Amino acid sequence: MKRIPARFAVVLSASALALAACSSDSATEPETEATTDGPVTVQLLTHDSFALSEDVIAEFEDTSGIDIELVSGGDAGSMVAGAILAAGAPTADVMFGVDNTLITRALDEGVFEPYTSPEAESLRPDLADQTFDGLVTPIDFGDVCINIDDTWFEAEGIAPPTTLEDLADPTYSGLLVVQDPGTSSPGLAFLLSTVARYGDEWPDYWQRLKDNDVAVAGSWSDAYYGDFTFGGGGDRPIVVSYATSPPAEIVYAEGEPPETVSTSSMDDGCYRQIEYAGILAGSDNVEAAQQVVDWLLSVPVQEDIPLNMFVFPARADIPLPEVFTEFAGQVEDPEQLPADYVAENVEGLLTEWGSVMGR
Amino acid sequence: MVPALFLLAFLAIPLASLGREIISPGTAGYLLDPLPWRVAGLAAGQALVSTALALAIGLPMANVLTRYRFPGRRWALALATVPFVLPTVVVALAFRALLGGSLGSGFAIVVLAHAYLNLAVVVRIVGARWVTIDPRMELTARSLGAGPWTAFRTVTLSALRPAIASAAAIVFVFSFTSLGVVLLIGDSSTRTLESLVLRQTSILLDFQAAAVSAAIQAVVVGSVLVWAARQRALQRGGSARPMRSIRPHGRARWAVGAVAVVAAVIVLAPVLALVWASLRSSSGWTLAWWSGLFGPNTIDAGSTRIGSPLSAMARSLIFALATGLVAALVGGLAAVSVLTGRIGRAFAIATALPLGISAATLGLGTLLAYGRPPLDLRATGLLVPIAHALIAVPLVVAVATPTLRATDPRLVTVAANLGARPTRAWWTGYGPAMRTVMVAAGGLACAVSLGEFGAASFLARADGPTVPLVIARLLGRPGEASFGVAAALAVVLVIMTTTLVAAVDRGGRRT
Numbered sequence: 001m002k003r004i005p006a007r008f009a010v011v012l013s014a015s016a017l018a019l020a021a022c023s024s025d026s027a028t029e030p031e032t033e034a035t036t037d038g039p040v041t042v043q044l045l046t047h048d049s050f051a052l053s054e055d056v057i058a059e060f061e062d063t064s065g066i067d068i069e070l071v072s073g074g075d076a077g078s079m080v081a082g083a084i085l086a087a088g089a090p091t092a093d094v095m096f097g098v099d100n101t102l103i104t105r106a107l108d109e110g111v112f113e114p115y116t117s118p119e120a121e122s123l124r125p126d127l128a129d130q131t132f133d134g135l136v137t138p139i140d141f142g143d144v145c146i147n148i149d150d151t152w153f154e155a156e157g158i159a160p161p162t163t164l165e166d167l168a169d170p171t172y173s174g175l176l177v178v179q180d181p182g183t184s185s186p187g188l189a190f191l192l193s194t195v196a197r198y199g200d201e202w203p204d205y206w207q208r209l210k211d212n213d214v215a216v217a218g219s220w221s222d223a224y225y226g227d228f229t230f231g232g233g234g235d236r237p238i239v240v241s242y243a244t245s246p247p248a249e250i251v252y253a254e255g256e257p258p259e260t261v262s263t264s265s266m267d268d269g270c271y272r273q274i275e276y277a278g279i280l281a282g283s284d285n286v287e288a289a290q291q292v293v294d295w296l297l298s299v300p301v302q303e304d305i306p307l308n309m310f311v312f313p314a315r316a317d318i319p320l321p322e323v324f325t326e327f328a329g330q331v332e333d334p335e336q337l338p339a340d341y342v343a344e345n346v347e348g349l350l351t352e353w354g355s356v357m358g359r
Numbered sequence: 360m361v362p363a364l365f366l367l368a369f370l371a372i373p374l375a376s377l378g379r380e381i382i383s384p385g386t387a388g389y390l391l392d393p394l395p396w397r398v399a400g401l402a403a404g405q406a407l408v409s410t411a412l413a414l415a416i417g418l419p420m421a422n423v424l425t426r427y428r429f430p431g432r433r434w435a436l437a438l439a440t441v442p443f444v445l446p447t448v449v450v451a452l453a454f455r456a457l458l459g460g461s462l463g464s465g466f467a468i469v470v471l472a473h474a475y476l477n478l479a480v481v482v483r484i485v486g487a488r489w490v491t492i493d494p495r496m497e498l499t500a501r502s503l504g505a506g507p508w509t510a511f512r513t514v515t516l517s518a519l520r521p522a523i524a525s526a527a528a529i530v531f532v533f534s535f536t537s538l539g540v541v542l543l544i545g546d547s548s549t550r551t552l553e554s555l556v557l558r559q560t561s562i563l564l565d566f567q568a569a570a571v572s573a574a575i576q577a578v579v580v581g582s583v584l585v586w587a588a589r590q591r592a593l594q595r596g597g598s599a600r601p602m603r604s605i606r607p608h609g610r611a612r613w614a615v616g617a618v619a620v621v622a623a624v625i626v627l628a629p630v631l632a633l634v635w636a637s638l639r640s641s642s643g644w645t646l647a648w649w650s651g652l653f654g655p656n657t658i659d660a661g662s663t664r665i666g667s668p669l670s671a672m673a674r675s676l677i678f679a680l681a682t683g684l685v686a687a688l689v690g691g692l693a694a695v696s697v698l699t700g701r702i703g704r705a706f707a708i709a710t711a712l713p714l715g716i717s718a719a720t721l722g723l724g725t726l727l728a729y730g731r732p733p734l735d736l737r738a739t740g741l742l743v744p745i746a747h748a749l750i751a752v753p754l755v756v757a758v759a760t761p762t763l764r765a766t767d768p769r770l771v772t773v774a775a776n777l778g779a780r781p782t783r784a785w786w787t788g789y790g791p792a793m794r795t796v797m798v799a800a801g802g803l804a805c806a807v808s809l810g811e812f813g814a815a816s817f818l819a820r821a822d823g824p825t826v827p828l829v830i831a832r833l834l835g836r837p838g839e840a841s842f843g844v845a846a847a848l849a850v851v852l853v854i855m856t857t858t859l860v861a862a863v864d865r866g867g868r869r870t
Binding site: 050051053055057070072073075082085091105182183188216222224225226241245248249251254309350 | 451
């Protein structure tokens with residue numbers, strides 16, 4: 001199962017340490033600390049959607065002598081809220097999964113302890129400078145995109161929409177379902193993408209969507225499984241979801257993976273969410289925590305990320321799985337807003353969205 | 360006092376830890392913001408309608424299920440607890456599947472879902488009292504010339520009123536503080552302070568505003584609970600012992616049958632929709648989702664994505680039993696203290712406060728108090744059952760108090776006069792009632808734990824999820840298998856609940 005029995009783990013890591021001690025006398029090896037008080041446990045605070053392969057975690061625990069304890073913080077927002085409230089006396093050593101809509105507040109409250117991983121040299125060029133003065137490390141990113149039920153459009157003989165503008169076109173009246181940005185993370189990302197695209201004119205765009213009979217669901221599950229024609233019994237063939245939802249449809253199909261999938265991701269109007277990891281200020285295990293951050297950005301974890309969390313690895317040198325290259329939306333030019341702009345304006349944006357939509 | 364220490368340690372201290380991080384002199388200024396007040400008004404209206412609907416459906420069910428004898432009654436009673444534990448997201452999707460697009464999202468469907476989810480509260484709380492009312496009293500009233508309605512109203516209904524007030528207060532509070540249903544299928548007309556708190560904490564990160572919203576919610580809930588306690592204190596009378604159930608005959612037989620059938624349809628329809636979803640795929644009938652739970656290739660084996668469904672079931676079961684035990688003990692003692700006068704009554708109201716405190720608030724507070732050095736209790740696995748017990752204790756008190764109050768204290772005096780020692784005398788007087796209510800309450804507490812999501816999402820270990828957490832993880836991602844396995848797991852949750860509650864009921868009757 002997930003956890004190696006404690007006694008066995010001690011033997012394992014003790015022998016690993018003995019090996020390390022024999023093979024290396026480099027003083028920079030942090031294991032020297034571990035030899036004095038047995039295996040170190042690093043608490044890794046994550047959100048509900050975190051996932052890795054068990055053997056990737058076990059492999060790291062075996063070779064490093066560090067036990068990883070996964071600590072759940074609820075959804076991403078609640079996790080960050082908890083970390084801010086506990087700033088300085090944290091409930092874990094490392095936090096993974098704080099994204100670019102929430103990170104400014106966490107940075108302002110002094111949640112993180114600076115650390116630049118040597119692995120950061122391998123980051124994609126567009127993420128390399130996204131470390132907020134060396135306080136956090138980008139680990140993965142994902143795009144919130146419009147998803148389309150291609151089979152439905154084929155059957156109706158209508159060309160599917162390709163741009164944000166199309167969504168406001170009467171041809172697609174009554175076909176789109178979005179999520180309430182006040183309660184749903186992809187819903188907020190889609191709102192931010194329209195703000196990035198239309199600037200101050202964004203309320204006008206939403207007015208046009210409203211006139212075009214857009215449906216607003218409370219949550220991603222409700223929209224995807226309740227309203228979307230493909231996911232369930234819904235009657236709307238256009239939904240706000242992720243660029244990686246089509247490959248997920250293949251991986252989580254019944255029995256043998258099908259060769260193709262009837263949904264696709266629209267490339268226009270996607271909003272990019274970047275997820276970061278950082279060491280929580282006040283951690284007692286800074287050295288071991290640094291190793292965990294290095295590990296999150298190491299090749300084995302980065303290769304493991306796509307099919308576990310359905311997001312893209314932050315390293316430049318990771319080949320993507322075939323379902324990703326074939327069916328995921330490859331977004332060249334995603335919409336983005338500066339993190340501090342989002343932090344300052346999100347409340348106003350939500351209020352104005354509410355008054356436009358009558359919600 | 361055990362309950363006092365328990366509340367201090369796991370309610371007061373966590374809230375204080377949270378308060379210390381948040382409250383500042385500027386916080387009071389947020390009281391002038393009209394937003395939380397407007398939301399409170401909306402939520403109160405919604406909760407009133409939800410409560411009325413839950414009573415309208417729940418009272419006939421409570422009558423039939425607790426007073427009449429018919430085949431399968433015990434299972435029917437256990438089944439009536441099912442709506443209470445179904446994960447909200449599951450109920451929401453089932454309702455949408457059943458009612459189609461006709462209701463969409465919004466006020467009507469939210470109110471229906473709340474009434475459905477809280478049926479068990481009405482059936483259990485009112486039922487626990489109803490079994491102790493001697494049906495012969497109503498017959499006596501009839502024989503003295505009262506019509507059936509007058510007899511029912513003057514005898515049964517007036518004896519039930521405290522229990523109905525208890526149940527109504529709790530349904531109101533649950534609907535007023537609802538989160539999952541509101542997020543999933545609600546719209547602007549059904550916002551609650553709870554959803555406002557969530558937005559303020561986890562999107563806006565405006566903790567002071569959240570503290571004010573949470574405080575307004577706690578005050579409303581506290582007032583409702585005080586009102587319910589007053590109602591309970593108004594009346595006495597009736598018997599402490601459960602009456603023998605009646606075998607219905609004549610016209611009553613038809614009425615009982617009709618209510619039983621309608622109740623079964625209402626309770627079972629979403630469950631059947633789930634069973635159907637767990638057996639269907641795009642290519643027809645399939646057992647793939649069930650083998651994804653139990654087969655050699657369980658869903659996501661080898662990844663921490665979902666976690667083993669079987670170990671989640673075992674974990675949920677252990678948490679539920681621990682919760683049932685702790686809640687029945689703490690809640691039972693708290694209910695007893697109600698009998699001891701003014702301080703006891705105030706204390707019993709205090710035990711009900713967790714109802715008004717959001718799972719998120721409680722979860723965050725517990726995390727700050729017991730989730731970091733010097734005292735990190737997360738690894739012990741105790742935090743989830745403790746949080747669940749906190750949520751369940753108010754229900755135990757609500758079930759126990761009306762019945763205990765109805766017990767004639769002279770029984771104790773009589774036993775004492777006959778030479779029993781004080782403890783023995785107390786048990787002679789209150790024992791039978793205690794046993795009935797503790798069993799009803801313990802079952803409800805188990806059910807609370809099995810279905811609870813919010814607090815567990817903070818306090819369960821990421822690699823040790825409970826069944827509702829696993830269901831939520833599955834439903835949070837695309838793919839046929841995700842939905843199918845989630846449906847199968849929800850059916851398992853229904854079976855676990857029904858079995859566990861029926862077992863608790865049966866065990867309780869036997870002792």
